[in-house]
Amino acid sequence: MIVGIGVDLVDIPRFERALSRTPKLLERLFAPGERMLKPHSLAARYAAKEALIKALGGSDGVHWADIEVASEPSGRPVFALSGSTAAVVTGRGITAVHLSLSHDAGLATAYVVAEAGDAASAARPAEHSVTEGTPT
Template identity: 55%
Template sequence: MIIGVGIDVVDVARFEETLERTPSLLERLFTPEERVVGIASLAARFAAKEALAKALGAPVGLHWTDARVVTSEDGRPHLEIGGSVQSRANDLGVDRFHVSLSHDAGIASAVVIAEG
């Protein structure tokens, strides 16, 4: 059963400018493993975290680094969650997420489906 759906889009250039202006955001938003990808992929991962929050009902108190976007060996992205995100997912009965990322023409986007 689908419990929630979230979508988000990010202007890659604006996102990069924000990170340059406030470098501490990089550590607040992303795990060390996520920080090694290029800016377009990083923007897509931020969009995925925003979409994840929306799929979970956008509750207060979620920590950005309690969700990590990981690329499988076959190239497909998936979410690894813990802490505040895992707690919210448990409360809603979510046991699986589906995530799709894209970036093209200066825009990064993501869709997340929460399933229980």
């Protein structure tokens, strides 16, 4: 059952200017594995994190650096959640988090769908966790 949907749109040049003005944003917003990416990829990941917060219904217990966007070998983007953010997702009974990213014409967008299952499926680990991936 879908329990949350989130979408976010980021102006890539504006986001790039914000990173230039405030370099500490990289550490505050991104996991170590994301920080070396190009601005369009960072903007898409920022949009993904915002969309996840919207799908969760708020940011209580959610920390930016606990949310990493990685890629499966097929290239499909997935969340790798850790710390209190992973606990919040699990605590809300969310069993799967789906993510779609795109960037074109100076904009980056992300769409997130959070699902919760019945009591039996809620006991299984959520599909948001990965251990490796090659971010795009």
